[in-house]
Amino acid sequence: VVERTCDDSRSENARGSLELEAIYRTEAGRVARWIQRLDPTADTEDLLHEVFLVVKRRLPDFRGDAAVGTWLHAITARVVQAERRKRRVRRFLFGRESEMLAAEPTPPETPEDLIQGRELGRLLYELLERLSERDRTLLILHELEGLAGAELATVTGMSEKNVWVALHRARARLRKAYVARALEREGA
Amino acid sequence: MTFLDEPSPNVEPRRLSAGDADDPVLDELGRWFASAPPARGLDATALGRVARRLDGTARKRRPVSFRSVALGFAFITIATASAAMWQGVRPPAHWFPLFARAPEVPAEIQRKSPAHGHATPRLVPTPELPAPEVVVPTPNVAVPTPNGSVPATNVAVPAPNVAVPRAAPLTGSEPAAPDSAAAPNVLALESAALERALTALRRDHDPARALGLLERYAAEYPAGVLRVEADVARIDAHLALHDEPAALALLERVPLERVGRGLELRLVRAELLAKRDCRSALIDFDRVVLAHPARALDERALYGRANCRSELGDAAGAGADFDTYLSRYPDGRFAALVRSRRH
Numbered sequence: 001v002v003e004r005t006c007d008d009s010r011s012e013n014a015r016g017s018l019e020l021e022a023i024y025r026t027e028a029g030r031v032a033r034w035i036q037r038l039d040p041t042a043d044t045e046d047l048l049h050e051v052f053l054v055v056k057r058r059l060p061d062f063r064g065d066a067a068v069g070t071w072l073h074a075i076t077a078r079v080v081q082a083e084r085r086k087r088r089v090r091r092f093l094f095g096r097e098s099e100m101l102a103a104e105p106t107p108p109e110t111p112e113d114l115i116q117g118r119e120l121g122r123l124l125y126e127l128l129e130r131l132s133e134r135d136r137t138l139l140i141l142h143e144l145e146g147l148a149g150a151e152l153a154t155v156t157g158m159s160e161k162n163v164w165v166a167l168h169r170a171r172a173r174l175r176k177a178y179v180a181r182a183l184e185r186e187g188a
Numbered sequence: 189m190t191f192l193d194e195p196s197p198n199v200e201p202r203r204l205s206a207g208d209a210d211d212p213v214l215d216e217l218g219r220w221f222a223s224a225p226p227a228r229g230l231d232a233t234a235l236g237r238v239a240r241r242l243d244g245t246a247r248k249r250r251p252v253s254f255r256s257v258a259l260g261f262a263f264i265t266i267a268t269a270s271a272a273m274w275q276g277v278r279p280p281a282h283w284f285p286l287f288a289r290a291p292e293v294p295a296e297i298q299r300k301s302p303a304h305g306h307a308t309p310r311l312v313p314t315p316e317l318p319a320p321e322v323v324v325p326t327p328n329v330a331v332p333t334p335n336g337s338v339p340a341t342n343v344a345v346p347a348p349n350v351a352v353p354r355a356a357p358l359t360g361s362e363p364a365a366p367d368s369a370a371a372p373n374v375l376a377l378e379s380a381a382l383e384r385a386l387t388a389l390r391r392d393h394d395p396a397r398a399l400g401l402l403e404r405y406a407a408e409y410p411a412g413v414l415r416v417e418a419d420v421a422r423i424d425a426h427l428a429l430h431d432e433p434a435a436l437a438l439l440e441r442v443p444l445e446r447v448g449r450g451l452e453l454r455l456v457r458a459e460l461l462a463k464r465d466c467r468s469a470l471i472d473f474d475r476v477v478l479a480h481p482a483r484a485l486d487e488r489a490l491y492g493r494a495n496c497r498s499e500l501g502d503a504a505g506a507g508a509d510f511d512t513y514l515s516r517y518p519d520g521r522f523a524a525l526v527r528s529r530r531h
Contacts, residue, residue, distance in 0.1 A: 036227035121224040
């Protein structure tokens with residue numbers, strides 16, 4: 001019985017690692033892009049590793065209620081949020097992040113950059129920084145990643161109806177941030 | 189309905205990047221979203237690196253910086269100290285002698301003090317020697333002069349409301365404030381005993397009774413936390429009784445640098461010493477003058493030092509002190525004497 005149990009356990013582990021490998025092979029690239037969307041200044045490799053460590057840990061409990069992609073989205077959003085929180089604490093304690101953490105966003109250098117919209121992207125993230133983590137995540141996932149209602153609900157843990165209300169409010173706050181920024185620039 | 193109206197919960201909002209918002213600001217924001225560059229993702233090499241890290245069990249650890257460790261240690265120390273102080277635990281007084289806190293006077297003792305009238309002894313610190321020309325009978329301590337004339341200098345006994353410093357700073361050899369649960373009661377009794385003596389001395393102007401009460405206090409609390417204050421009160425009582433040798437004996441024993449009225453008492457000691465040992469008195473006079481004391485003390489110290497210098501044959505030093513005295517206090521109480529000596 002013991003031998004059989006050990007065999008079962010071993011085969012389950014092997015199946016688990018195979019599944020993880022398969023998920024990694026198919027989804028890692030997407031997850032990396034999501035990470036960059038959610039936090040362009042983060043160390044993508046590091047966070048990708050963190051995300052798949054969580055996936056490895058949670059995989060046995062994943063029952064397939066949501067699509068794998070949505071499940072991964074939810075994990076990615078949480079990992080990025082946790083990392084951003086940690087970084088805020090470090091910034092509060094030390095004033096500036098140490099070099100090994102996250103490179104600062106680079107300002108546009110050439111007119112080409114401007115043409116490619118990098119400047120607009122930078123301005124957009126500057127505005128998003130003024131919002132709460134939840135608003136920021138919702139807007140990025142909906143507007144940039146194009147997640148639909150049910151997916152957003154799974155990622156955020158809210159009901160679908162609440163997601164739409166939250167999204168509208170997030171937009172209102174983004175608009176307010178845009179106006180405030182414009183006024184600041186005028187004042188300067 | 190605009191993009192910002194509260195939505196019907198069943199309606200999925202359009203994406204801003206669709207660009208058909210009624211609001212120009214939201215239109216602009218939609219343009220920003222639409223022009224945001226696509227995420228680059230990671231190349232195959234980077235993905236392979238992460239995969240290898242995942243294969244190994246080790247999670248990437250960031251090196252712990254010295255600053256983080258130091259900050260953590262400081263945080264834990266401060267938190268522990270705060271918690272301990274919150275719980276009423278105090279470090280031994282000799283750890284931080286400068287910050288050693290005096291025991292509080294219990295409320296019941298404060299209540300017992302008469303609320304009316306004059307001269308209520310208060311156990312609160314006051315600035316050093318306000319004005320000596322007050323109330324208590326003052327013995328005339330003579331500072332000898334070379335020609336035998338003895339100008340009397342009033343040795344100031346603290347005014348009734350001159351406070352006794354709240355607590356003596358404790359040295360390592362002295363016992364710390366009692367820690368046990370019964371400590372507040374012992375301290376209350378000790379404070380009450382001292383307060384009775386101070387009341388007799390300063391409010392009732394009865395130095396003999398005060399001295400008796402202080403003797404009793406000393407017998408009951410030989411290692412009491414307020415014994416330095418008690419010694420100072422005994423000095424005042426002896427002076428009020430014109431018992432100068434006893435006062436001098438005490439003045440030579442009390443650690444003057446730790447007493448609130450230290451400078452004033454040092455001057456009194458100098459004036460008493462000057463009668464028999466001008467060389468020792470000169471040291472005290474010097475220290476008082478160099479400390480730039482209050483006007484009343486400075487005047488007495490300058491005059492006493494000049495007399496002692498003259499006594500010891502230092503005519504130039506004495507002359508300089510007399511000149512300084514006259515320049516600072518042309519109408520001082522020794523001014524006439526000084527002028528007569530200078531001419």
